[in-house]
Amino acid sequence: SQTIHQWPATLVQPVGSPLSLECTVEGTSNPNLYWYRQAAGRGLQLLFYSVGIGQISSEVPQNLSASRPQDRQFILSSKKLLLSDSGFYLCAWQQNTEAFFGQGTRLTVV
Amino acid sequence: QQQVKQSPQSLIVQKGGIPIINCAYENTAFDYFPWYQQFPGKGPALLIAIRPDVSEKKEGRFTISFNKSAKQFSLHIMDSQPGDSATYFCAARGAQKLVFGQGTRLTINP
Numbered sequence: 001s002q003t004i005h006q007w008p009a010t011l012v013q014p015v016g017s018p019l020s021l022e023c024t025v026e027g028t029s030n031p032n033l034y035w036y037r038q039a040a041g042r043g044l045q046l047l048f049y050s051v052g053i054g055q056i057s058s059e060v061p062q063n064l065s066a067s068r069p070q071d072r073q074f075i076l077s078s079k080k081l082l083l084s085d086s087g088f089y090l091c092a093w094q095q096n097t098e099a100f101f102g103q104g105t106r107l108t109v110v
Numbered sequence: 111q112q113q114v115k116q117s118p119q120s121l122i123v124q125k126g127g128i129p130i131i132n133c134a135y136e137n138t139a140f141d142y143f144p145w146y147q148q149f150p151g152k153g154p155a156l157l158i159a160i161r162p163d164v165s166e167k168k169e170g171r172f173t174i175s176f177n178k179s180a181k182q183f184s185l186h187i188m189d190s191q192p193g194d195s196a197t198y199f200c201a202a203r204g205a206q207k208l209v210f211g212q213g214t215r216l217t218i219n220p
């Protein structure tokens with residue numbers, strides 16, 4: 001069966017510090033991978049998606065970047081965090097129809 | 111064109127009642143319509159889904175009604191329970207990605 005791992009679960013970072021969130025998928029090959037952000041009490045904002053190694057599509061201009069160095073690994077990064085980067089970050093994979101989400105990372109920028 | 115509009119934003123129902131959450135879309139190229147359930151601090155989980163060639167789908171206490179001509183679909187929860195209290199997202203599948211509604215925070219009072 002397929003599983004998705006996302007870590008860390010919570011993170012508190014100072015403004016201006018770098019960020020690296022990692023997501024890995026097991027039990028499938030060549031999945032579409034996604035990063036979403038969810039502000040408190042709000043909907044899901046698609047940040048990036050990838051249909052293959054090294055292929056990244058950005059949905060919104062922002063302070064973040066994404067990379068896919070391996071087929072089942074998706075990384076969300078920032079060189080310098082802003083207060084507005086705080087939120088709940090979700091990784092997801094999709095193959096054919098359904099999307100399956102990780103458990104999320106709660107990022108607080110202080 | 112790529113939006114999915116979801117209503118209401120929040121909903122409070124007594125136990126045993128039938129909450130109804132509605133979604134509307136514009137893009138006729140959408141070909142798959144899932145609903146996700148999210149508990150606080152967790153990632154969304156697939157609840158039930160429907161294709162546009164079907165008008166209704168039931169899984170347990172959850173029913174999707176789909177009106178292709180009106181480009182609307184809705185989620186009904188029969189015999190609602192306090193454990194159904196969560197945020198619900200509708201979505202529609204377009205090219206390579208899901209487009210999500212803004213979410214409905216559902217509270218079932220005992």
